[in-house]
Amino acid sequence: MSDSEKTDQEKKSGIFEKGEEFLEMFRKGQEFTHDLLRENERLRYRVAQLEENLKQKLEAPDSGPRDAGSEDAAGKIARYEKRLAELEARLKEMEAENVDFAQRYIDVEEQNNNLANLYVASYQLHSTLDYEDVLQIILEIIINLIGAETFAIYLLDEKTGILSPEAAEGISRDQIPSVKIGEGVIGSAAQSNQSYFNENPHQDLKKRFSDPLVCIPLTIKDDVIGVITLYKLLQQKERFAPVDFELFTLLAGHAATAIFSSRLFTESKRKLTTFQGFLDLLSQ
Amino acid sequence: MASYSFLVIEDSPTMRQLIRFALNRIPGAAVIEASDGVDGLKKLSSNKVDLILTDINMPIMDGLKLVNLVRSNDSYKAIPIVIITTEGAQEARERAMALGADAYITKPIQSTSLLSTVKELLDL
Numbered sequence: 001m002s003d004s005e006k007t008d009q010e011k012k013s014g015i016f017e018k019g020e021e022f023l024e025m026f027r028k029g030q031e032f033t034h035d036l037l038r039e040n041e042r043l044r045y046r047v048a049q050l051e052e053n054l055k056q057k058l059e060a061p062d063s064g065p066r067d068a069g070s071e072d073a074a075g076k077i078a079r080y081e082k083r084l085a086e087l088e089a090r091l092k093e094m095e096a097e098n099v100d101f102a103q104r105y106i107d108v109e110e111q112n113n114n115l116a117n118l119y120v121a122s123y124q125l126h127s128t129l130d131y132e133d134v135l136q137i138i139l140e141i142i143i144n145l146i147g148a149e150t151f152a153i154y155l156l157d158e159k160t161g162i163l164s165p166e167a168a169e170g171i172s173r174d175q176i177p178s179v180k181i182g183e184g185v186i187g188s189a190a191q192s193n194q195s196y197f198n199e200n201p202h203q204d205l206k207k208r209f210s211d212p213l214v215c216i217p218l219t220i221k222d223d224v225i226g227v228i229t230l231y232k233l234l235q236q237k238e239r240f241a242p243v244d245f246e247l248f249t250l251l252a253g254h255a256a257t258a259i260f261s262s263r264l265f266t267e268s269k270r271k272l273t274t275f276q277g278f279l280d281l282l283s284q
Numbered sequence: 285m286a287s288y289s290f291l292v293i294e295d296s297p298t299m300r301q302l303i304r305f306a307l308n309r310i311p312g313a314a315v316i317e318a319s320d321g322v323d324g325l326k327k328l329s330s331n332k333v334d335l336i337l338t339d340i341n342m343p344i345m346d347g348l349k350l351v352n353l354v355r356s357n358d359s360y361k362a363i364p365i366v367i368i369t370t371e372g373a374q375e376a377r378e379r380a381m382a383l384g385a386d387a388y389i390t391k392p393i394q395s396t397s398l399l400s401t402v403k404e405l406l407d408l
Binding site: 109110112113116117119120121123124127137140141143144145146147149234235236237 | 296297298299301302305306370372373390391392394395396
């Protein structure tokens, strides 16, 4: 064998050895890859198992085995949720009660205001026996408590049957015509002893003298002694309030007795003064 | 308990009584009454007053003249003034406020409205 053949033989033998080594490495790599794939498969199966368990636990929280801690926590959550629902229901009840109390408070305040008005009107009407003062107090009540700007107090002359304006506000008494009982709106209100409320008053104030906004007969028992007539309300008073009708009722009775008794008292006082003067003359 | 002194200047005894009724609902309230502006100034000079409530249309001295005098006096100019009047026109309201009134209430009054105005002015 020549040197060159020898060298070729050695080279081939080296290549075979390398090939064997490479093949061995490839086999080991293949085994390792298979091991990895198996481990991967095992782990994926385990993950799937755990996910399934978790899903079951979440879907059925009240069933299945649990540990003591999670049992206790779930119980607490349930109790808190129940308490929260109770508190929410109570809050709703309290809110409803609150609205109710607020409305009642407004009603009570309104009643309080009305009672104060009625008390003051009644108190003032009977606070004096002076005829002029009584008329002035009636005017004040109608201006300040009812809110009328133009109005009159008619008194009946029983002998003639004529209703004449005795006091007026917002207009001179001379401009208000006297009325015969039974005639027109005012005379009819006096004759029938029925209050009159005009819901469609004339725009012209002068026309309201024969057809007022309101006529309130002044009565003692069934005897009419006069009429209060309202022609115009104050600018800021748009309509009558419920208390105004209570005040009309109060005025119908109390103003009548106050006028009647003060007139009697004033006449008696005048007569007493006359008699006293006469007696003084006699005793001299 | 804090006490408050109110000066009510009003020629109508009926209105004075009604305003007194309303103010007496404030704990510790003391009400001084005067029947016209001059009487009101006299009472103001002889009493400690926390708030003045006055009508406009009164004999001897009207409410607007009174507001003017109170606001031009260093001793009284800080006292809040509430006008209570039958005058519902906007010009009357503007005139009173321009002179120095703090609130303007038209008659017929509602005690709740009067009380809330008074409480607001006194920070009650």
